[in-house]
Amino acid sequence: MRSGNSTAFTALLRRFAHDTSGAIAIVWALASIVVVGMVGAAIDYSRTVNVKEEMTMELDGAVLAGARFLASSTNIAASKQHIVDTFTQTAALAIGDAAKFEISPADVTINETEGTITATVRGQVRTAFMKVLGIETMDVSVTSQANYADKYLEIALVIDVTRSMLDSDGSGSTRLASLKKAARALIDTLIPDDTSDRVRISIIPYSQGVRLSSSDASTVTNGYSARCVTERVGSERYTDAPYTAEFIGGGSGYMIDWPPDYMKPEDVPEYYDRRGASFGACPSQEVLPLTQNRQTLLDTIDAISAVGGTAGQTGIAWGWYTLSPNWNNLWPTASEPLPYGNEETLKYMILMTDGDFNDVYKTIDITERHCTWYYPFRCTTTTKTWWYEHYNQNWDSANRAKNLCTAMKASAANQGEGIAIYSVYFNPTSNAAAEATMRDCASSDSKFTYAANGQALTQTFVKYAKEIQQLYLSK
Template sequence: MFSRKAYWKQPFRAGLRRFSRDAEGGVTIMFSLLIVTLCLFVGAAVDIGRWAQARYQTIQAMDAAVLAGGSVMQAADNPASALTLAQATAQRYYLENTQNRSPVTDDTVSFTSVNNNTAFVAVGNAYIETVFLNFARIPKLPLLDKSEASYSKAELTGGGGTTGNGNGKIDVEIAMMLDVTGSMAGSKIVDLRAAAKDLVNIVITEGVYARKVRVALVPFSEGVRLPSTANTKARGSPVDPLSVNYTSGRNTYTATYRRTDCVVERTGANKYTDVAPGTGNFVMTLYKTSNSCVLSTDEEVVPLSADKEFLKGRIDKLDISGSTAGQIGTAWAWYVLSPNWNTLWPTAGAAATYSDKTQKIAILMTDGEYNLQFDAKGIGTGSAGAGAAANGSSPDQAKALCAGMKAKGITVYTVGFALGGNATAIATLSNCASSSSTNYTAANGTELKQAFRDIAKKITPIYLSH
């Protein structure tokens, strides 16, 4: 018997079966597309991860390279002449620090100087080839953006610091006390000249990032010689000649001493302060049997100056003679940094006030024990008719002066040169230094030069400015 209801059910069921088959095919296609998309995302993540790691390693290598190359230029007498060596040094550092980097292509990173040789930079780019993103027609990724064409940049001029002096940089004043006593004969004085000039080259620079850096020179031996214009202001009007009566056995004798052009200690309540010179606070004149001080006019104290060539010229003229009155050199390393003594110097050589706007640094260099002190008249103890040491031993005086300097905020660096294990000299310099990191010993000329370079780089460090 024919059933209309059954007749209509058959086509409906067939349609459902056809739809089911069609849906299964569509789901398969959609699922396949989804799998491909997920694979691309995962693959892209792998490529991006490789890119990020390679980029990090590249930037780190570039930073290390520009600092190394910049150091070469900074230490050179003429930065431009050192460019080739700096580039080779930077390239070597770059290659050494990218040895474990993922393989890259089209690496054009190189190094050069800019800003009139006051900065050393990395330029160029490098790319990493993709594996999965290549399917999306992205065959490689640049490790640096176009805006980062000189990503790593080493400023050779120091800088930084927060001050209120208008340019955000701390000015620097440096006093170099330099031992020119007789024990510095031969290669030692040659080594000292080279090391001191190296420091001047490094700390005094030009450019938009440069800080204002000035350097004073304080050569010392049996005393310190001042410019003639400063003598009266520092010591008043000492008598000449000076006669001293003394007895030896049953006899009385008279020793005659002459005023020299050198000065020595200060006595009284302010002997270890930087109170301005004046009545009751003058320094003493060095008196000797002749009126000759062993320091020549070429070895006078040089007040603060930013004239690099002038300073190096004066360093080249340093000669040697005399004993080691290190407390005198220490005192004058302080006085040239003290605003209280500015009346002795031309305006250009005047020290700034004590404040956070100026970093004041004393570098005390010697090759031996301080061994000369003076009586209350300015005559070296042990001389005929001389009295007892007015201020005690030379090393003790130096340590007291160093304490006064440090109390004023002056950073004290010490450099002992070929001390030969002299315990007194080692102890004096260690006590004077602001910290163990500012206390240097050098056994030979190479180490002396390295010590001065290290100090210079601490004073005006190269820094990265991306």
């Protein structure tokens, strides 16, 4: 019996010694942890790469936002904070809880000599699988760099405020209301806040003329007008020579063709004085010379109203005068345009109309004979030049506008490249003649736009503002 039992026990021990099924399970259990860790590491690494790409995109956007900020402002500290705030806001939406990151103004470097912005963000991506190996986060770091402009920008906004601007814009609003909305969007883009000090904008509302202060109007017209100013008709008509070289016309602002058949020459002064005072169609809002004051610009836009016909060439001429250093003695010191040869300054015009240019001004010399009642044979004669207006005479208004635009584009501004002109024809109804004028005025076909409704006008103004920013960022 003992011998049999001993043999059975020995066989049992032998089988136990050679049984590896439990060892395989243990080995597999241990190996599976490694395998899962390796697969998880690949997944977590892929997630980290994706998060890093998102961070890079958001940081690129924030740095470009900083470049745009510096395009309108010289405030370095505020621009750094703007980059930090922009990245923090956009990255929080794009990345969510996948990672935590750190960025402060100290992580942003602005090299004013080179004109570059460099920003770095460091963060940690939370792991989903590698935490089983004790690794809860993976470090990431991204850096972005962009150039920024150190130039100063001067823009003349020349806008049609004629009576037709009270008509429909094609989308349920008036053209005037849509113009105001578009102009505000333009200002929001170029002068986003009160720190903006690189960009100055002038506003020139035009109809049959433009309005200046009484003293300025009298000065530039040599005492002829104290309310509405128009254009020049002499040798300086298509130049930006100062008013001292050739005075500006001061038309009555009332649409009339010369001469009325019933009028005697000696009655002309009284007639024009009476019409100019009672029926003038000068814009209610004065020209606003160059300013960086955002609120002043917005208040001017809000105040404009619509009246009269369309002497577009007058608006163009006065837009030029607000950009020309030759006119510095007319404008306040803070509004004086910088010299054409200033390499840090770029000048632009944005021109808008909703129809044909149809009013022109001319002069006529009137000789008056005055006799005293008590000495009937004692008479004197005086000759005076009077301004009068023609309505839509042989498209002369459009031709004058084109000549002015051509001269502006050939001026010494922008380092000899001339003032760059953007134009837009804004009307639900297409008009081939009006479009042709605006297209000819623009510096290129790409700088002309036909806007069929108010929404398109706003999009156009914002597009122009952003393109101007990009152009002078690259200068």
